[in-house]
Amino acid sequence: xxxxxxxxxxxxxxxxxxRLDDDNPSFSEAHPxxxxxxxxxxxxxxRDILRLAAxxxxxxxxxxxxxxxxxxxxxxxxxxxxxxxxxxxxxxxDDLVLTAGxxxxxxxxxxxxxxxxxxxxxxxxxxxxxxxxxxxxxxxEGATLNAYGAVRDQVLGIRVVHGDSRASKAGGRVVKNVTGxxxxxxxxxxxxALGVITEITLRLRHxxxxxxxxxxxxxxxxxxxxxxxxxxxxxHHLFALHALDPLALEKAEGxxxxxxxxxxxxxxxxEVAGEALWAEDLPATSRIILPPDAIPxxxxxxxxxxxxxxxxxxxxAGGPLLDTLQTHLPSSARxxxxxxxxxxDVTHPDQDWLDxxxxxxxxxxxESLAAQVDRPGDPGFHLRRFSLFPSTRPxxxxxxxxxxxxxxxxxILNPGRRELAG
Amino acid sequence: xxxxxVKELEHLLxxxxxxxxxxxxxxxxxxxxxxxxxxxxxxxxxxxxxxxxEIVRACVRHEVxxxxxxxxxxxxxxxxPAPGGVLIETSRMKRVLHVDVDNRIxxxxxxxxxxxxxxxxxxxxxxxxxxPSSQIVCTLGGNVAENSGGxxxxxxxxxxxxxLAMEVVLPDxxxxxxxxxxxxxxxLDLRGVVLGSEGTLGIVTKITCRLVPVPPCVETFLAxxxxxxxxxxxxxxxxxxxxxxxxxxxxDDRTISAVEASVYRAGYPEDAAAVILVELDGHPAQVAxxxxxxxxxxxxxxxxxxxxxxxPEHTQRLWKGRKGAFGAMGRLAPDLYVxxxxxxxxxxxxxxxxxxxxxxxxxxxxANVFHAGEGNLHPNISYDGRNEDEVARVVDAGRxxxxxxxxxxxxxxxxxxxxxxxxxxxxLLFSEDDLETMARVRTAFNPDELLNPGxxxxxxxxxxxxxxxxxxxxAPT
Numbered sequence: 075x076x077x078x079x080x081x082x083x084x085x086x087x088x089x090x091x092x093r094l095d096d097d098n099p100s101f102s103e104a105h106p107x108x109x110x111x112x113x114x115x116x117x118x119x120x121r122d123i124l125r126l127a128a129x130x131x132x133x134x135x136x137x138x139x140x141x142x143x144x145x146x147x148x149x150x151x152x153x154x155x156x157x158x159x160x161x162x163x164x165x166x167x168d169d170l171v172l173t174a175g176x177x178x179x180x181x182x183x184x185x186x187x188x189x190x191x192x193x194x195x196x197x198x199x200x201x202x203x204x205x206x207x208x209x210x211x212x213x214x215e216g217a218t219l220n221a222y223g224a225v226r227d228q229v230l231g232i233r234v235v236h237g238d239s240r241a242s243k244a245g246g247r248v249v250k251n252v253t254g255x256x257x258x259x260x261x262x263x264x265x266x267a268l269g270v271i272t273e274i275t276l277r278l279r280h281x282x283x284x285x286x287x288x289x290x291x292x293x294x295x296x297x298x299x300x301x302x303x304x305x306x307x308x309x310h311h312l313f314a315l316h317a318l319d320p321l322a323l324e325k326a327e328g329x330x331x332x333x334x335x336x337x338x339x340x341x342x343x344x345e346v347a348g349e350a351l352w353a354e355d356l357p358a359t360s361r362i363i364l365p366p367d368a369i370p371x372x373x374x375x376x377x378x379x380x381x382x383x384x385x386x387x388x389x390x391a392g393g394p395l396l397d398t399l400q401t402h403l404p405s406s407a408r409x410x411x412x413x414x415x416x417x418x419d420v421t422h423p424d425q426d427w428l429d430x431x432x433x434x435x436x437x438x439x440x441e442s443l444a445a446q447v448d449r450p451g452d453p454g455f456h457l458r459r460f461s462l463f464p465s466t467r468p469x470x471x472x473x474x475x476x477x478x479x480x481x482x483x484x485x486i487l488n489p490g491r492r493e494l495a496g
Numbered sequence: 497x498x499x500x501x502v503k504e505l506e507h508l509l510x511x512x513x514x515x516x517x518x519x520x521x522x523x524x525x526x527x528x529x530x531x532x533x534x535x536x537x538x539x540x541x542x543x544x545x546x547x548x549x550e551i552v553r554a555c556v557r558h559e560v561x562x563x564x565x566x567x568x569x570x571x572x573x574x575x576x577p578a579p580g581g582v583l584i585e586t587s588r589m590k591r592v593l594h595v596d597v598d599n600r601i602x603x604x605x606x607x608x609x610x611x612x613x614x615x616x617x618x619x620x621x622x623x624x625x626x627x628p629s630s631q632i633v634c635t636l637g638g639n640v641a642e643n644s645g646g647x648x649x650x651x652x653x654x655x656x657x658x659x660l661a662m663e664v665v666l667p668d669x670x671x672x673x674x675x676x677x678x679x680x681x682x683x684l685d686l687r688g689v690v691l692g693s694e695g696t697l698g699i700v701t702k703i704t705c706r707l708v709p710v711p712p713c714v715e716t717f718l719a720x721x722x723x724x725x726x727x728x729x730x731x732x733x734x735x736x737x738x739x740x741x742x743x744x745x746x747x748d749d750r751t752i753s754a755v756e757a758s759v760y761r762a763g764y765p766e767d768a769a770a771v772i773l774v775e776l777d778g779h780p781a782q783v784a785x786x787x788x789x790x791x792x793x794x795x796x797x798x799x800x801x802x803x804x805x806x807x808p809e810h811t812q813r814l815w816k817g818r819k820g821a822f823g824a825m826g827r828l829a830p831d832l833y834v835x836x837x838x839x840x841x842x843x844x845x846x847x848x849x850x851x852x853x854x855x856x857x858x859x860x861x862x863a864n865v866f867h868a869g870e871g872n873l874h875p876n877i878s879y880d881g882r883n884e885d886e887v888a889r890v891v892d893a894g895r896x897x898x899x900x901x902x903x904x905x906x907x908x909x910x911x912x913x914x915x916x917x918x919x920x921x922x923x924l925l926f927s928e929d930d931l932e933t934m935a936r937v938r939t940a941f942n943p944d945e946l947l948n949p950g951x952x953x954x955x956x957x958x959x960x961x962x963x964x965x966x967x968x969x970x971a972p973t
Contacts, residue, residue, distance in 0.1 A: 168732060168842035169871075191738065215679060224679070226688060227657050242933040243926070246907045248838045250870040252643045252692050253908040253918075253925060254952060255934045256656065259688025263681070280738035310709040311779040340785030347779060386680030388599045417679045468683035469673040473666075476940035477684060481933065 138208025176207025213263030237482025566638025572915025606637025643692030760820025
């Protein structure tokens with residue numbers, strides 16, 4: 075049974091409901107069409123929508139910027155629930171804390187806090203359209219992972235409407251807090267399986283007064299990685315360090331693969347640390363100093379990507395990972411490896427670029443790195459990705475199932491987007 | 497029933513690791529918050545994960561509650577055994593199993609003492625960042641259970657940021673691996689929920705810790721002020737100028753007096769109304785830039801004097817007073833109540849005087865030492881537990897301080913946890929639905945409530961009777 079736009083209009087008003095049809099390209103092709111799409115304006119309206127969906131056995135797909143790589147939800151009727159109207163911003167300037175509606179875009183929040191010399195504590199993909207709720211729901215890490223920590227380290231408080239339509243909060247608006255269970259971490263990366271996030275409180279960072287990037291060119295990405303591992307041992311205050319293949323650098327000056335070091339901090343620090351980096355005798359073919367926003371693919375690896383695979387490895391496994399990826403991936407795939415953290419993004423302009431046979435072979439080869447390779451962490455993660463790492467299914471899956479059932483007893487939230495036990 | 501499980505556990509561990517004598521178990525009746533006491537049926541000292549599993553399975557079979565404990569330095573009653581229950585002490589599981597220098601991780605057992613890990617990896621130029629005040633005694637298993645903080649968590653983050661993965665014995669005895677040393681990860685972050693769950697969701701038997709390079713430059717300053725309000729303004733201005741020091745701690749005049757009269761004497765100026773201890777660390781050029789900002793703030797906010805540590809010994813002396821402050825207060829009265837609450841940093845100047853007024857009004861001796869950079873307050877009330885009237889006033893003050901902090905937008909605990917002490921205050925901060933959500937998550941791990949019952953959530957949700965020695969804040973009345 076599905077939910078009608080009329081029923082939804084009774085909750086949110088006719089202006090905030092529409093039908094997503096085939097002729098609407100603004101939203102992911104993965105969403106079933108036609109589906110009702112609703113823009114609630116309050117937590118109470120979200121609760122009423124979830125109640126209605128549960129009564130009708132209809133799934134609910136929370137949508138932020140609709141930027142995450144999508145695979146179709148389980149077959150069946152769904153309501154697409156946009157958080158776009160949850161866009162309030164409350165910047166506690168003196169406390170270095172931001173509380174914002176889940177539908178607030180990264181760009182809007184970043185602009186708001188930048189006015190006071192602050193930065194958001196993460197660097198997500200799709201930063202123009204991605205929302206804070208979506209970034210937290212997907213634990214969408216980025217180039218700040220080494221310097222600031224993981225997305226879940228930045229979430230101080232959260233408000234959520236669960237699948238059983240109860241609203242609850244966890245955490246608070248203070249920067250240090252151990253009161254009760256840390257459900258902020260549980261919701262971060264849960265991909266909306268436990269509830270619809272409506273509000274988030276984040277720890278902020280000061281915008282560093284000075285920053286730059288240094289680019290060294292190498293014949294291969296493996297050579298860039300090896301040089302990067304040398305820098306990693308000698309320079310402990312790098313903001314980020316990335317190895318990129320030639321495709322990822324095609325818009326930058328020079329040729330070949332590259333190693334990019336990012337420095338951020340006080341002016342004197344960037345100058346001194348930059349000189350020390352520059353003095354390194356790396357076997358590069360060329361080198362250049364660039365502004366901090368140069369090579370934007372580092373800050374937004376999903377740029378111009380039709381599909382996106384993310385793999386996390388221990389830093390020392392970065393080289394073997396690159397070898398394995400290049401053995402199986404077409405040359406049209408773009409690779410960006412965060413050397414300091416081991417987070418590796420592989421993107422491709424096309425949606426279906428990886429041949430299923432090749433994917434299976436890739437999984438087999440990655441298995442040999444199993445001790446050092448984490449489960450795929452890309453927002454498009456789904457059951458099929460287990461084929462890549464069959465031996466590294468996350469621990470505690472029966473508990474995960476029990477938690478999901480406890481908070482979403484009818485199983486209406488984002489059906490099919492969460493891996494299951496068994 | 498009791499005799500049967502004791503016999504089984506003695507068979508499993510031997511009598512030397514299954515303590516049941518009245519004199520043996522009495523020492524385990526409480527943690528460092530001595531107001532709540534309950535003598536365990538037995539104290540078990542496993543040396544392996546398998547033994548922890550066997551103990552847990554025996555408890556489940558006999559329906560006997562069980563509580564994990566590290567070094568017993570917790571300050572919220574989280575490791576107090578349930579009546580009729582056993583205590584599982586993990587301090588004998590104290591091996592550093594593996595240090596991966598290249599990837600900067602260490603795999604340790606839960607009984608490893610916090611400070612020992614940094615000591616053991618120091619030769620590699622690495623350290624474990626979280627540094628609770630009890631770090632020379634407390635164990636990493638306990639740190640995980642409490643998500644422990646410490647002075648240097650201001651810049652480097654608390655335990656949750658530094659624990660990447662864990663091996664956990666679940667309340668049914670099953671073993672599970674949570675988290676990963678590599679970034680990313682599929683599924684729900686169960687590691688993140690178990691961290692700080694005060695031993696109510698599982699017993700941690702292996703911990704994968706993140707190590708950090710030892711900073712090449714550390715500079716420590718002690719600034720004195722003629723009033724605490726000015727010190728708090730200095731804290732706020734340092735942060736406003738874009739500096740997040742490694743640590744930023746404040747002590748008031750009564751704490752200074754207690755410290756200077758104790759073995760922890762650090763040379764703090766006894767005529768100051770407040771001092772703040774600021775430590776910067778990192779790249780020398782970054783520290784130099786931050787030092788300039790900090791020194792300007794000290795001038796702007798009217799610091800009476802600024803003492804800069806000249807060498808590591810000097811730094812150690814300045815920290816000795818801060819780290820020994822709680823011990824030093826033992827001189828003031830037979831008993832000490834250490835409150836732990838947190839407020840937004842910007843509210844410090846208005847909340848601190850109000851706490852002083854509450855204690856003055858109730859005729860109580862208050863001393864403040866706190867993590868100023870995070871707004872994490874530790875109002876310490878010295879009292880005599882034999883004086884019932886004074887105990888009642890301490891109870892009143894504790895509740896009023898909590899209410900004050902919550903009104904200021906704060907929270908119940910910054911680092912000590914809820915345990916038994918604050919479970920009845922949870923309703924002041926969280927709604928019924930909030931608590932219901934937490935209870936459901938707990939039930940998903942711990943459906944029979946045999947693992948550390950009665951902690952974290954109000955008693956109406958998880959009934960257990962542990963009697964406080966004194967009726968203190970958070971204790972059921």
